[in-house]
Amino acid sequence: MAAEDEDGVSTRITPQRLTRPALLLGFWTLIALSYTVSAGLSSISEGRAAHWPRAMVWNFADFYLWMLLVPLIASLGRHTAGHGWRRFVAVHVPASLCIALAHVVVHMAIFWSTCGAGSMPVSTFGAFLRMEFAYVYHFALLLYWVILAVLRGLESQRRLRDERLRNAELASQLAQSQLRTLRVQLQPHFLFNTLNAISALALADPIQARLMIARLSDLLRLTLEERHALEVPLARELELLRCYLEIQQVRFQDRLSTHIDVAMDTVHAAVPSMILQPLVENALRHGLLDKPEPGQLQIVSRREGGELYLRVDDDGLGLPEGAAEGLGLGNTRARLKVLFGEAASVVLARKAEGGTRVELRFPFREHVTESAA
Incomplete structure (x- = not known):
């Protein structure tokens, strides 16, 4: 009317x-x-x-x-x-x-x-x-x-x-601001480490250095596409992680083998953007880089009831005694706490057979795109 x-x-x-x-x-x-x-x-x-x-x-x-x-x-x-x-x-x-x-x-x-x-x-x-x-x-x-x-x-x-x-709106805005701040901390840290790796190869192996630069370009494109996203589907996070691992594969050559074991019912799970990359970077730098023989890296995802379970394993040198929590792990812990509070957990442990394991658990929910919301 x-x-x-x-x-x-x-x-x-x-x-x-x-x-x-x-x-x-x-x-x-x-x-x-x-x-x-x-x-x-x-x-x-x-x-x-x-x-x-x-x-x-x-x-x-x-x-x-x-x-x-x-x-x-x-x-x-x-x-x-x-x-x-x-x-x-x-x-x-x-x-x-x-x-x-x-x-x-x-x-x-x-x-x-x-x-x-x-x-x-x-x-x-x-x-x-x-x-x-x-x-x-x-x-x-x-x-x-x-x-x-x-x-x-x-x-x-x-x-x-x-x-x-x-x-509630103010708390949500504060949480988003904290998450963006924590996420921004990762980008220069990750970029600095990757450029250092390229610099190390620039004189010794220029062809491999150029290949790493090309992979870095792809990785930065993916990162910029998601620069405003606080959460992404796990499949998108794994796409970024695979691009990062291709860069590291050039660096490690035959000394690194990776295995990604992702359950199909988790690929659309919502995860904080760049949640896995710093954990993988820690495993490579502190566990596998100084290992004389070849090393293995494994990434696992599972849905356990109402929780999403993520795990990063390496068979490297393991945690040194009294090692302090670095930027990557501390940032991950802080982001999950802002998003999920006490419902999320981060566990870092030495493996009995050698190496390090990081386990993440937080509430499972499907990622909803803006067009579908």
């Missing part, structure tokens, strides 16, 4: 915009009906005839007037919120007296003009007003304060909900 404003511009009236007024009208109508039925049944129980039209006019005029007054009471409530009890009393005591008085006069005028005196022992509106004023005015005052209390309760609930939403 559409309507035109004063300038002739069509304004679409959506069902959502009509829902709240319809609910309010239904609420006050139900109250008026319940009071009408109660008044009629009360008359019948006392042996008197039930005057249904008069009861309907009285109750519907009463509660529909309050429905129209709710926005005014809500506005007064908002203007006194958070300003102390003195302002609250100074505004609402005279407001309740005046609004209740206006409501009583209008309500009784509508009823008198519509239904007249009926069987009441009065013949003028003034006499009718004096007869009913004390009871009706007392009820109007009471209803003003009940409406005000309900409105302030709903407003407080809304403010609390909005505050929780703002806090």
Whole structure:
């Protein structure tokens, strides 16, 4: 449904915009009906005839007037919120007296003009007003304060909900900022180490050095494509890792063999971008680089219940005694903590048969692309 404003511009009236007024009208109508039925049944129980039209006019005029007054009471409530009890009393005591008085006069005028005196022992509106004023005015005052209390309760609930939403948004923004900072730390660190490896081959083996530069170009392209992504599918992370391993294969030649064992039900799992590369780099630099004989590197992924399990194994020289946690592992631990809190774990251990093992566990969830979200 559409309507035109004063300038002739069509304004679409959506069902959502009509829902709240319809609910309010239904609420006050139900109250008026319940009071009408109660008044009629009360008359019948006392042996008197039930005057249904008069009861309907009285109750519907009463509660529909309050429905129209709710926005005014809500506005007064908002203007006194958070300003102390003195302002609250100074505004609402005279407001309740005046609004209740206006409501009583209008309500009784509508009823008198519509239904007249009926069987009441009065013949003028003034006499009718004096007869009913004390009871009706007392009820109007009471209803003003009940409406005000309900409105302030709903407003407080809304403010609390909005505050929780703002806090959640701020926490999310902080977490994303921390993740980006940690991810940016990895890029120059990784690039510096790779350039060092190329530099070492530049004079000794220029052909291999050029091959490493070509592989580095491919790797940087993949990295730049995902520069804004905090999480990527595991398949994308493995694509970047394979490119990195091709560079290292040029460096290690026949001294390095790699095995990637990825379960098919994990390839679409969401993982932090560049989560595996620093772990593999640590295995190569600290475990396999100084090993005189050929070494093996293994990357494993499995889904274990509601968790994703990632493992990086090497059969290198192993962890030296008292070795401190380096940038790569510390960065990985920090990123998983920001994303998953206590639900994530990072375990670094010496293997009994020699070498090092790093195990990551964190909640499993499918990666959702922006176009599918």
